[in-house]
Amino acid sequence: MFHRLQVIESEWPFITTDGKTCYDDFYKKIQDVSVNRVCVSCSCIDHSRTAGTVLDIDVELLRPLQIDSHEVPFLFSCGVECLDSESIMIDRLSLSLSPETSHRMYLCVSCHKHLCTGQLPPKLSPIIAGSAVNLPTFSHWS
Numbered sequence: 367m368f369h370r371l372q373v374i375e376s377e378w379p380f381i382t383t384d385g386k387t388c389y390d391d392f393y394k395k396i397q398d399v400s401v402n403r404v405c406v407s408c409s410c411i412d413h414s415r416t417a418g419t420v421l422d423i424d425v426e427l428l429r430p431l432q433i434d435s436h437e438v439p440f441l442f443s444c445g446v447e448c449l450d451s452e453s454i455m456i457d458r459l460s461l462s463l464s465p466e467t468s469h470r471m472y473l474c475v476s477c478h479k480h481l482c483t484g485q486l487p488p489k490l491s492p493i494i495a496g497s498a499v500n501l502p503t504f505s506h507w508s
């Protein structure tokens with residue numbers, strides 16, 4: 367291992383490609399990681415284009431995230447009428463506008479897999495988890 371490091375060090379500085387190719391590679395890599403993708407369900411953040419799925423808003427898919435709005439002592443609307451009318455709590459940072467100006471959402475692989483089977487994902491956004499039916503309620507706050 368140490369010998370390998372010595373060889374690498376002796377070859378420093380490396381022969382580089384031309385500046386334009388180097389800049390193009392850098393620019394592409396920066397673009398790949400410059401967009402935060404926040405999961406609609408667990409609020410995890412990813413930068414990879416292939417790590418999760420971007421979908422149109424799907425109320426039926428998000429139905430497990432529906433909560434009793436009377437149990438939550440704060441407003442949690444996200445501005446999407448079909449989700450707000452069903453009291454579906456999501457992380458609104460996951461929403462984006464598509465070119466057709468309709469909302470789209472990002473789901474990580476794990477949450478997408480669980481929601482597709484109608485199950486609550488094992489990891490939820492802290493806000494959603496605190497409001498879920500089987501977790502402590504906020505009724506003692508009122």
Ligand SMILES: [Zn+2]
Nearest residue numbers: 405408474477
């Ligand atoms: Zn997720």
